[in-house]
Amino acid sequence: MAGTVQRPSSPAISPIVDRILDTGQLSRWEYLQLVTTMLSDYKVTEEERSYINRVLDERQMGRLQWIS
Secondary structure, three states: OOOOOOOOOOOOOHHHHHHHHHHOEEEHHHHHHHHHHHHHOOOOOHHHHHHHHHHHHHHHOOOOEEEO
16 A cells, blocks of 8 residues: 555544555444544544555545445
8 A cells, every 4th residue: 555644643533544554454334433533623633644545545446345
């Protein structure tokens, strides 16, 4: 996967994003969590936003599979 994005320090986001990028699989619950976090704009740093965007971009390009 092209580019390097700094991993955020947030304990809520980091484990989810790490698992998604490591496995190439995304559950609908995880997707909902990430999108809700982005849209809530609640203490989301630019670093975290960039990290979440990477997952959303990977999904949009078809590089991540949906899992149950």
